Amino acid sequence: MxxxxxxxxxxxxxxxxxxxxxxxxxxxxxxxxxxxxxxxxxxxxxxxxxxxxxxxxxxxxxxxxxxxxxxxxxxxxxxxxxxxxxxxxxxxxxxxxxxxxxxxxxxxxxxxxxxxxxxxxxxxxxxxxxxxxxxxxxxxxxxxxxxxxxxxxxxxxxxxxxxxxxxxxxxxxxxxxxxxxxxxxxxxxxxxxxxxxxxxxxxxxxxxxxxxLLNRYGLLKVTPEQYAGLDQAYILKSRREDFGYSCLTDQKQFYVENYPNIVIERGSIDELIMMMNGRES
Structure with missing residues (x-):
């Protein structure tokens, strides 16, 4: 079209x-x-x-x-x-x-x-x-x-x-x-x-x-210690926060299955814009 x-x-x-x-x-x-x-x-x-x-x-x-x-x-x-x-x-x-x-x-x-x-x-x-x-x-x-x-x-x-x-x-x-x-x-x-x-x-x-985008993408909220031990293979962008790091992934299920102790939020278009247009930390 x-x-x-x-x-x-x-x-x-x-x-x-x-x-x-x-x-x-x-x-x-x-x-x-x-x-x-x-x-x-x-x-x-x-x-x-x-x-x-x-x-x-x-x-x-x-x-x-x-x-x-x-x-x-x-x-x-x-x-x-x-x-x-x-x-x-x-x-x-x-x-x-x-x-x-x-x-x-x-x-x-x-x-x-x-x-x-x-x-x-x-x-x-x-x-x-x-x-x-x-x-x-x-x-x-x-x-x-x-x-x-x-x-x-x-x-x-x-x-x-x-x-x-x-x-x-x-x-x-x-x-x-x-x-x-x-x-x-x-x-x-x-x-x-x-x-x-x-x-x-x-x-x-x-x-x-x-x-x-809504089902596969997610936002990981991790402490510095958790970030250090995180498999970075499926991290698209990361951003330093007061609590540690926010990390955008397009393989949310991988982190759900392999990192049960970290906070994983549902991806949204707003978060995608902010993360993809930001700089990696």
Whole structure:
């Protein structure tokens, strides 16, 4: 559905150089700290910036050969874009109708009512959460095959996030659809994505299925004495703490079976980001 092979974008103080795939029928998460390259990768995929090398395919075609009809099959939410603040939702209806052959006006209006978005109020008077809801509704309203979503739940409270994730789950009920999504809210990705890529300083440093990440990865909490006697073969990263060391492993069961006296915590996306982007002690 989407493929990056050594895609490069060079800025004065930053370089993106990454490879990743979004398979048909899958929800793929792109995670990493601020400035890691997530938004740059999204803009490269959409042709909003000129790349300096590598190969990109979207919907089975080279990205630079997409036709307008192909682009209609992509729904987009970007963190730094939105609709004109002077428009009302009812003003958007003819625009979306004109842009997308697959736009469903009635379904869009129904979803607006479901998410308490007023048709007659200017978008500039919307809260941040309301604007984000509107962006996502527009992205899923025209029967796209691929969604590219940069921080779609940013600025939303727990209830609104749950509503929007429910909307995305409904979207995925049709076979062959895919989503590439980034989010700083790890709980969203842990319960939603099939696989995740971790990006740091413009490069992919880890790719893992979410189930494997949550089941196989773990965080060992050990004293200096325990650390000295620890088999380091399956330690990915270690960090010095006040009590001793925190150690990230992708073979949690090995340490459960062989080191019954150490504390082993379940791995999480937050811990993965912090450990993989930190320095070994």
């Amino acid at each position: 989407l493929c990056f092979e050594n895609v490069r974008k060079v800025y004065k103080d930053f370089e993106l150089n990454c490879s990743m795939r979004v398979e048909p029928g899958c929800i793929t998460g792109l995670i990493g700290p601020n400035g890691a390259g997530k938004s740059t990768a999204f803009k490269a995929a959409l042709g909003l910036i000129r790349t300096d090398g590598g190969r990109m395919e979207i919907l089975g075609k080279p990205a630079d050969q997409l036709l307008p009809s192909d682009r209609e099959q992509i729904g987009v939410v970007l963190a730094d874009s939105g609709f004109s603040r002077y428009l009302r939702i009812k003003d958007l209806l003819p625009v979306l109708d004109h842009l997308y052959h697959g736009f469903s006006r009635e379904e869009f209006k129904q979803n607006c009512r479901k998410l308490s978005l007023p048709m007659d109020k200017k978008i500039g008077e919307f809260s941040t959460g309301m604007k984000r809801k509107l962006q996502l509704l527009a992205a899923v309203s025209h029967d796209a095959d691929l969604l590219i979503l940069d921080e779609p739940t940013s600025g939303l409270d727990v209830i609104a996030r749950d509503q929007l994730l429910g909307l995305l789950r409904e979207y995925m009920e049709k076979d062959g659809r895919s989503i590439l999504i980034s989010s700083h809210i790890s709980a969203d990705l842990e319960g939603f994505c099939d696989d995740v890529y971790l990006i740091d300083q413009g490069r992919i440093i880890l790719h893992e299925e979410t189930d494997n």
